[in-house]
Amino acid sequence: MQEADSGNLDRRLADLKLVEGLAACGFAGPLYVDFSTEMVRYGMSVTEAWLYSGRIFTLLNERGIHLNVSAWEAQRLRDDPEAIGDISDIAVAMAWHKFDERALRGGEWKATGGATLSTYFMGRVIFEVPGPFRQWRRQLHKSAEHDPHEDQLGDRSRLGLDPAVQAADDCAMHMVLDLLPEIQQQTILLKTAGYDHGQIAEALSLPSARAVEGHVRRAKKKIREYLDVRGEARG
Template sequence: MQGDVAGERSASAPARDLQPPAPVGKSDFTVPVSEDDLRRVDAQYEQEARQLQANVDRRLRDRQLVQALAQHGFRGLEYDHFVEELVRYGVSVLRAWMHSGCIFGFVADRGFGLSPHELELEELASDSDLREDLAMMTVARALPPFRQRALVEGRWTYEGGASITTYFMGACLYVFPNEFRRHRASSERQRRLLLRQQAIYEDPVDPFSTADEVVSRQYVLAKLRAIKDERTQAAVALTLDGYTQEEIKELLDATSTRAIEGSLYRWRIKEQRRGGEQVG
């Protein structure tokens, strides 16, 4: 040290210079502590103690559960019920994290710098279906390695300090970045596809075209522009161009043809409710 912090004096200063200038009076130690202060301190300690005990109790229950599941090789009805509850919990938590945007801070702490754009954050906050899709895919991909490492290999332990659900959410945070990157790449492909589709539908009208063809093209273009969801917009445009749902699934990087069917079905229902004529 170059000197004491308070006075910047040398460490070789006489010891008497570092002592209090005068004896401390008894009255300095007899300032009363109010009962309200004591109650607040006691309440804080009690709350912390309850939280610690609740964590211990939860981990004890988790250890008993894992031991019971291990007797059947982490298979069977009990394990299926365990997975069902874990999936429900994981999806709920991931949806909340995506809605608030805090999930990007959690994955950044683990070395995954996704650097979401403001528009991506707005999309996650406003699009419940997107949050559901990303959460379901993340949980589905996290489950197999979680089962193998945490349960079969016994990497989760009571002594580790985390509950089994907390441990699982940690596993999900290592999977989410890849799922979000897939969504980001898919969105970019859809954006480029829409640009191509718009170029097709917005080509200059052939002066020899009939009036009906012109009206039809303008009508279809108006319908496409009215669709706010880009994935649905692309699916409708491709359907009108004669692509099969299997081909659309590949082009849009959708999870299944049922997802494409669902998008088209919801769009048709909305059109019917608006009193519009169905297209395609």
């Protein structure tokens, strides 16, 4: 995914040799099974990171697909690892079949095209996300109709804590995130979910782990400034 990486050309050449080697095996046999396993695992991990951080919606917007996801929906998705796993499973499985058929066997992927094999694959995955996402969204709204309090507070309304405190927490979280540019929001969300800087760079197509560090530093500075201002205002 790190196209800005200076090793991009080397990676594409290795990708090309790999595809040629797999073609010579007839895209079958244990090596091909292993390759498909690794590509699918990669696809699932990246898609899950995209869904968790909201990156997927940015990528879809850039491609003219506007899902108009509300902050509440994005938060509910983050609260539901099961749903993230399901959406990712379906999207990657659908993308893999097309990728296998067209990009590999059909020869549509070209090393000269500029995209590495993994980037090309993830490009396919992006377009497979809206279907299962919409299905999850329909179910989410349906279940919220059954329990109108969930509509306001999500699953945390069941924690037995004061709903007013939760609402204030949610509000503060969104206010802080809203201060940040999209890429910093996504970086911070992935960092809080336990991804390391290298993984974040890979998932968000940032040039390096150092670039991630920069985003985290700037985000923290903004949050600190915001909290200081609020503290002074209260004082």
